[in-house]
Every structure is written in C-alpha cells, then in structure tokens.
Amino acid sequence: MxxxxxxxxxxxxxxxxxxxxxxxxxxxxxxxxxxxxxxxxxxxxxxxxxxxxxxxxxxxxxxxxxxxxxxxxxxxxxxxxxxxxxxxxxxxxxxxRDRLRIVSSMTIAEYLMPTWLLTAHQEEPELAIALEIANSTTVVRRVTDGLTDLGFVEGPGRPPGLRSETVARDVLQVVVSRDHSWARRRRALSARELAETPLIQREHGSGTRSTLGRALTMALGKVETAPPMLELTSTTAIKSAVQNGLAPAVISSIAVADAVDHGRLVAVPVAELDLSRTLRAVWPSGRALLGTGRTFVALARHAHLRAGRPRAER
The missing domain is CATH 1.10.10.10 (Winged helix-like DNA-binding domain superfamily/Winged helix DNA-binding domain)
Structure with missing residues (x-):
C-alpha cells in the first residue's frame, strides 16, 4: 500500500x-x-x-x-x-560491475577459453566471470541485444553492427582418419573435390561452417555443396567421428593440432582455398571497451601469445 x-x-x-x-x-x-x-x-x-x-x-x-x-x-x-x-x-x-558476462563461440570456449580464464584468475583474482557457450550467430545476437558484456566469435568477417577487436588468428584444416583414402594423397585436394564431399560439419550459425562456406564461394563462385554426412554441435564430437572413419571434416587447426601431431588424425592440404579466419572479441556498438572487458581481452591476447600461437593483429 x-x-x-x-x-x-x-x-x-x-x-x-x-x-x-x-x-x-x-x-x-x-x-x-x-x-x-x-x-x-x-x-x-x-x-x-x-x-x-x-x-x-x-x-x-x-x-x-x-x-x-x-x-x-x-x-x-x-x-x-x-x-x-x-x-x-x-x-x-x-x-x-566486477562480474563480467561473456558469451563465447564453441571452438574458442572449448580450446582457448580455459587458458584465458586461468590467466584471468591468476592476474585478476577479484574478477568474477560468467561464461555462456553458443555458436557465433547466437553470440552476435546476444551481444547485439545487450544480454552480455562481451562476446567471442570466430568467422571470416567482422559482425555488422558491433565493435570488435582481433584476439587471435586461426586456420581451418581438412582432417581425416588414418585409414581414409585422402590420408595417402600425394597432391593437394581441390576446392571442388571438397565441395562435392559429404562432410561432418558444425550446425548452421557456427563460425567454422560460415568460414568454409565463404571460402568455397570465393574459390568456386555459387556452387551447390554436398549435404553434410552429419551435423554436430561440438568440435570434440566431430574429431571423434572423424577419427572413427565416418567422414572428413573441416575444423580449427587449434582444435586438431594435438591429434594431428600424434597421428590420430591426418591433415589434408587443399589447393586455392583460403581457410584462414579471425577470432574476435565483440561488444555493443556505440561504446568503448573499458573496465573488466578491456582487462579480459588483454589477458586473453597475452595468454594466446604465451602459449606460442601466432600474434593477432588489431
């Protein structure tokens, strides 16, 4: 009353x-x-x-x-x-103010975020972080709608309507099992061969899938690609399916580096196909990245360099 x-x-x-x-x-x-x-x-x-x-x-x-x-x-x-x-x-x-809400794309969350979070905890122990994991399209939507403070996406281009900063670089790789016929190829795979092959792929909206689609379009023009053999929402699940010989996949070199180094997967070179991409921090347009968000991005870049990965240009 x-x-x-x-x-x-x-x-x-x-x-x-x-x-x-x-x-x-x-x-x-x-x-x-x-x-x-x-x-x-x-x-x-x-x-x-x-x-x-x-x-x-x-x-x-x-x-x-x-x-x-x-x-x-x-x-x-x-x-x-x-x-x-x-x-x-x-x-x-x-x-x-001290709690930073982050939403991250799958590959970054699975393979880079654990190290970034550990570095943040060591350098800024008072910084509380709430992490949500989604594909790149969902990350962009949540940042645009103001539902999170900071997002991390992987993809070939800068998301429209958002401000961004490059944190790292990545290259997608075609990988197959050791028993796959492509593992014994003596020449690089052509872009057309890749387009016509049913692959194990991420779901629509993922940065990995959009990067591959854009690369094939740039190399071949408008081309109808083979439907996926299987769609999975986890890079780890895709690696396991490839390793079991189900089909080839195109996934992050960061994600498959250990499996390729130890011979569990075989990387297959592809001719005339640019599979490079940028890993970006994104935040709402109209404001600068300050405070805890700026701190976390700097710590993430530092952790990436300390791990011996390629330097990211701003």
Missing part, C-alpha cells in the same frame, strides 16, 4: 536526529552543510506535517519534546533501514 502523505522525508528525519544528538540547530546545520534557518524550516515543516511539536527552542540550545523523542526513536529505525538499503544496493552495483 502507498505511504501516507503524513510520513516525513528521510532528510528531515536525519536533521531531527542530528538536533537530538547535538542539542543545537546550528550544530545540526553544520553537520548537514546547510544554514541554521534551513534546518529550522525543514523541522518546522515536519512538525506541521505530523501535527506535533518536536523541538523546544531556547537560548541554551534546542531539545526534543516528549513527542519529539518518540518520533526520533521511530525515525532512527527508518534512517538505519534506509542506510542498510543503500549499502545493499551499492554492494549489488559493485558485484554487477
């Missing part, structure tokens, strides 16, 4: 408590940084509002009447409750 119009405002209650504690309108005025007439006027309006005499004014100072003492006791509870409310709200603001 709404408050009665006879409830005084907090400022007037605070002044009444100051007079009760200091015994003087003048000293109460000094405490609040106003003139004595201003304090006298506020308390007079409070007395008129309540219909009670709250203060006895005299040459030796001011003291509360019996009614004033009771009102002051009740007012003290109200002022303390308001102070508690202010402290709680300030704590929430601080928590919200």
């Amino acid at each position: 709404p408050l009665s119009p006879h409830v005084p405002d907090l400022g007037a209650m605070e002044m009444l408590l100051s007079v009760a504690r200091l015994g003087s309108l003048g000293r109460a005025a000094e405490e609040h940084g106003v003139t004595q007439p201003a304090v006298s006027s506020r308390i007079s309006r409070m007395e008129h509002l309540l219909g009670l005499a709250l203060i006895e004014r005299g040459p030796q100072g001011s003291r509360l009447t019996a009614s004033g003492s009771l009102v002051a006791d009740w007012a003290r509870e109200v002022v303390e409750a308001a102070a508690s409310l202010e402290r709680g709200v300030d704590a929430l603001r601080t928590q919200d």
Whole structure:
C-alpha cells in the first residue's frame, strides 16, 4: 500500500536526529552543510506535517519534546533501514560491475577459453566471470541485444553492427582418419573435390561452417555443396567421428593440432582455398571497451601469445 502523505522525508528525519544528538540547530546545520534557518524550516515543516511539536527552542540550545523523542526513536529505525538499503544496493552495483558476462563461440570456449580464464584468475583474482557457450550467430545476437558484456566469435568477417577487436588468428584444416583414402594423397585436394564431399560439419550459425562456406564461394563462385554426412554441435564430437572413419571434416587447426601431431588424425592440404579466419572479441556498438572487458581481452591476447600461437593483429 502507498505511504501516507503524513510520513516525513528521510532528510528531515536525519536533521531531527542530528538536533537530538547535538542539542543545537546550528550544530545540526553544520553537520548537514546547510544554514541554521534551513534546518529550522525543514523541522518546522515536519512538525506541521505530523501535527506535533518536536523541538523546544531556547537560548541554551534546542531539545526534543516528549513527542519529539518518540518520533526520533521511530525515525532512527527508518534512517538505519534506509542506510542498510543503500549499502545493499551499492554492494549489488559493485558485484554487477566486477562480474563480467561473456558469451563465447564453441571452438574458442572449448580450446582457448580455459587458458584465458586461468590467466584471468591468476592476474585478476577479484574478477568474477560468467561464461555462456553458443555458436557465433547466437553470440552476435546476444551481444547485439545487450544480454552480455562481451562476446567471442570466430568467422571470416567482422559482425555488422558491433565493435570488435582481433584476439587471435586461426586456420581451418581438412582432417581425416588414418585409414581414409585422402590420408595417402600425394597432391593437394581441390576446392571442388571438397565441395562435392559429404562432410561432418558444425550446425548452421557456427563460425567454422560460415568460414568454409565463404571460402568455397570465393574459390568456386555459387556452387551447390554436398549435404553434410552429419551435423554436430561440438568440435570434440566431430574429431571423434572423424577419427572413427565416418567422414572428413573441416575444423580449427587449434582444435586438431594435438591429434594431428600424434597421428590420430591426418591433415589434408587443399589447393586455392583460403581457410584462414579471425577470432574476435565483440561488444555493443556505440561504446568503448573499458573496465573488466578491456582487462579480459588483454589477458586473453597475452595468454594466446604465451602459449606460442601466432600474434593477432588489431
């Protein structure tokens, strides 16, 4: 229910408590940084509002009447409750300021984000991070809608309508199992051969799939590609399916480096096909990347370089 119009405002209650504690309108005025007439006027309006005499004014100072003492006791509870409310709200603001909401594309989240988060924890232990994982299209949508502070996407181009900064570079690789016929090829695979082969692919909306589609279009023009052999939402699942000989796949070189180095997968070169892409931090247009967001991007770039991966140009 709404408050009665006879409830005084907090400022007037605070002044009444100051007079009760200091015994003087003048000293109460000094405490609040106003003139004595201003304090006298506020308390007079409070007395008129309540219909009670709250203060006895005299040459030796001011003291509360019996009614004033009771009102002051009740007012003290109200002022303390308001102070508690202010402290709680300030704590929430601080928590919200220090908590960085990140949404990351799948490959970055699976293969780079763990190292980035560890570096952030070591360098900025007070930085709280909430991480959500989605494909690149969803990341862009959530950043655009203001549902997150910072996004990370992988793809051939800069997302329209967002500001971005390059964090790392990546190259997609065609990989097959050791038993696949392409593993024994002596010449590079052509772009057309790749386009006509059913692949294990990520779902529509992923940065990996859009990078491949753009590369094939640039090399071959508008071409109808073979439908996927299988669509999976996880790069790890795709690697496992390829390793089991189901079909080839085109996935991040970062994701398959260990499997290729240890012979579990075989990388197949492709002629005349640019499969490079940029890994970007993205944030809403119209504002600079500051505070915890700027800190995290710098730490992510540092972690990427420390891991011995290629330098990312801004």
